[in-house]
Amino acid sequence: MKQLPSSVDAVVIGAGLAGLAAARQIKSHGKSVIVLEAQDGVGGRVRTDKVDGFLLDRGFQVLLTAYPELKTQVDMSALDLKMFSSGAVVMRNGKASVVTDPFREPRRAVATVFAPIGSLTDKMRIAALRWRVMRSSEAKILSKPDISTVVALRTFGFSSKIIDRFFRSLFGGIQLDPELRTSRRMFEIIFKYLSEGQSALPNNGMSALPEQMAKHLGSENIFLDTRVTGISSGIVSTTNSQIKAKAIVVATDQPASAELLKTDKIASRVAGCVYFAADSPPTHEKFVVLDGTGKGPVLNAAVLSNIAPSYAPPGQHLIVAALPGVIDGDLETMSRDQLRTWWGPQVDAWRHIKTYRIAHAGPEQLPPFNPEQQVSLGDGIFVCGDHRDTGSIQGALYSGRRCGDAVLAHLS
Numbered sequence: 001m002k003q004l005p006s007s008v009d010a011v012v013i014g015a016g017l018a019g020l021a022a023a024r025q026i027k028s029h030g031k032s033v034i035v036l037e038a039q040d041g042v043g044g045r046v047r048t049d050k051v052d053g054f055l056l057d058r059g060f061q062v063l064l065t066a067y068p069e070l071k072t073q074v075d076m077s078a079l080d081l082k083m084f085s086s087g088a089v090v091m092r093n094g095k096a097s098v099v100t101d102p103f104r105e106p107r108r109a110v111a112t113v114f115a116p117i118g119s120l121t122d123k124m125r126i127a128a129l130r131w132r133v134m135r136s137s138e139a140k141i142l143s144k145p146d147i148s149t150v151v152a153l154r155t156f157g158f159s160s161k162i163i164d165r166f167f168r169s170l171f172g173g174i175q176l177d178p179e180l181r182t183s184r185r186m187f188e189i190i191f192k193y194l195s196e197g198q199s200a201l202p203n204n205g206m207s208a209l210p211e212q213m214a215k216h217l218g219s220e221n222i223f224l225d226t227r228v229t230g231i232s233s234g235i236v237s238t239t240n241s242q243i244k245a246k247a248i249v250v251a252t253d254q255p256a257s258a259e260l261l262k263t264d265k266i267a268s269r270v271a272g273c274v275y276f277a278a279d280s281p282p283t284h285e286k287f288v289v290l291d292g293t294g295k296g297p298v299l300n301a302a303v304l305s306n307i308a309p310s311y312a313p314p315g316q317h318l319i320v321a322a323l324p325g326v327i328d329g330d331l332e333t334m335s336r337d338q339l340r341t342w343w344g345p346q347v348d349a350w351r352h353i354k355t356y357r358i359a360h361a362g363p364e365q366l367p368p369f370n371p372e373q374q375v376s377l378g379d380g381i382f383v384c385g386d387h388r389d390t391g392s393i394q395g396a397l398y399s400g401r402r403c404g405d406a407v408l409a410h411l412s
Helices: 017-027 068-073 106-114 120-134 138-142 149-155 160-174 184-196 208-217 254-261 331-349 393-411
Strands: 007-013 033-036 048-051 054-057 081-083 087-092 095-100 199-202 228-232 235-238 242-250 268-278 288-291 300-303 317-324 351-363 376-378 381-383
Touching: 007 017, 007 393, 017 033, 017 068, 017 208, 017 242, 017 393, 048 351, 054 268, 054 317, 054 351, 068 393, 087 160, 095 106, 106 120, 120 160, 120 184, 138 184, 149 160, 149 184, 160 184, 160 288, 160 300, 160 317, 228 254, 242 254, 242 393, 254 351, 254 381, 268 331, 317 331, 331 351, 381 393
Parallel strands: 007 033, 007 242, 087 288, 242 381
Antiparallel strands: 048 054, 081 199, 087 095, 228 235, 235 242, 268 317, 268 351, 288 300, 300 317, 376 381
């Protein structure tokens, strides 16, 4: 077992994306830094379990290739990304309707026009919204008056029909918010990333992202299964030792961060996720599949092995059902009951692999929402995570990097 050092320039508590990004920024400028992680692996909420030859991300997660921080912090080619098709399949009354981005999937533009998710005017408004957010900077989006996503959609002129049949399932799934109460600013930023890039899965699972970051940091600087019991100015206490540090970064999830820093907790989004194995896929498409009723509890699903065959062993297929906002009850039965209305009795033959109940899937970010919250708390103590920026992989990476910069300024 590695021996913890007695003193370093900086200690980062938490080996999630934000903590790894902060530590890497600090180390890249020649400062000594270690990362302490209570779990048995890096990644925080971005972890992948291997079960019977299947790759199970802890929650239905995707990587949006347009995230700006990926371009500077990650070797994207090494992730060997597998792309979803641009658009979605919307399931309603047992019928599937394909809705695509006509700029990327022009051959399916006619099907999109006739898809029963909303009026032609609704679909033209989606195109207009896409055009507008792609031409707006993040700063401009964040400077607008803030309201909830659902109020914003109504203000844009979208009908209740398309809100319920399309936006509620797609963005309710992304934001883990079926009621679409999340900040309009957050919605527009995510819409911008979806419009500018693609949704993807790393070939080896979502954990490939933090594992790559950890590799660059060096295993000698990461201490797993190491729980921090307390912090004070210049001292980090673990179960068995104390470490002197000129800077301390708390990069855990928000509930754990609040406990260490003795600050108020903010509300968290919860999410359920159920994985099934099948001998035959219910569809051969590479789209995300949306609940066209908007009622759930499964708001979206996907045959992940269609997108990334590595997610399932040969001859098998992996289906994920995402239940944003739902962690109580028999999630497997709930999922089967709903997916049966989509794909028929074949669902009964699927083998249940695992159910995840994620009590803190992300921070609740209601209007008025202001990212780039303060990372320096004084006395050499810092905090970072998606709860300090946008609740996303982009937010975690950006928060970590700017926290690392703040630490470097403190150490200089």
